[in-house]
Amino acid sequence: MENDIRVLITKKKVEEKIQQMADRINADYQGKQLHLIGVLRGSVFFVCELAKRLTIPVTIDFMSVASYGDGTQSGGVVHMIKDLEDPLEGKEVLLVEDIIDSGRTLYYLMKLLKERQPASLKLAALLDKPERRVRPVKVDYTGFEIPDEFVVGYGLDYAQKYRNLPFIGVVEDV
Ligand code: IMP
Ligand code: MG
Numbered sequence: 001m002e003n004d005i006r007v008l009i010t011k012k013k014v015e016e017k018i019q020q021m022a023d024r025i026n027a028d029y030q031g032k033q034l035h036l037i038g039v040l041r042g043s044v045f046f047v048c049e050l051a052k053r054l055t056i057p058v059t060i061d062f063m064s065v066a067s068y069g070d071g072t073q074s075g076g077v078v079h080m081i082k083d084l085e086d087p088l089e090g091k092e093v094l095l096v097e098d099i100i101d102s103g104r105t106l107y108y109l110m111k112l113l114k115e116r117q118p119a120s121l122k123l124a125a126l127l128d129k130p131e132r133r134v135r136p137v138k139v140d141y142t143g144f145e146i147p148d149e150f151v152v153g154y155g156l157d158y159a160q161k162y163r164n165l166p167f168i169g170v171v172e173d174v
Helices: 011-028 042-050 103-113
Strands: 004-010 034-040 059-067 078-083 093-099 120-128 142-143 170-172
Touching: 004 011, 011 042, 011 120, 011 142, 034 042, 034 103, 042 059, 042 093, 059 103, 078 103, 093 103, 103 120
Parallel strands: 034 059, 034 093, 093 120, 120 142
Antiparallel strands: 004 170, 059 078
């Protein structure tokens, strides 16, 4: 069954924002090499669009975690499903996430990655719902702050659907 989806942020706006984020990252890491970490599956589209716009040398790794809950709420207990393939020690690491909601997933991930002793660890998130935060998380590069609505597209899903939408949309009938 299809859902009613209203456009919240157009493809053009998302792409302009990713370019601005890339410009800042290129400037901040000038002369350095950056190790990007994408969190499967939602951040894949964002990582690719961001990485294509980076002019500094970049490596990319992926991990997968699950935070149990129902379709639109994350649960609080975060489990590792797939770990990184490469060590982080001594690397300039940028964790790339699609969205920060309660902050539980990123709070857990940042703590876990910090223990692996990267030279630096920063966080980029395409979307942020600050109203929903229950765990403190410092975001170094934020794309858009959005209201407390359930969004899809650009990697974000509703029951695994709509990740491939080239814009950010609100599911009206959840
Ligand atoms: P948190 O742990 O509550 O911050 O949740 C983070 C994860 O929940 C994200 O990586 C998404 O997978 C999912 N999520 C949170 N809000 C949304 C949304 O509006 N649409 C789709 N997925 C979401
Ligand atoms: Mg999800």
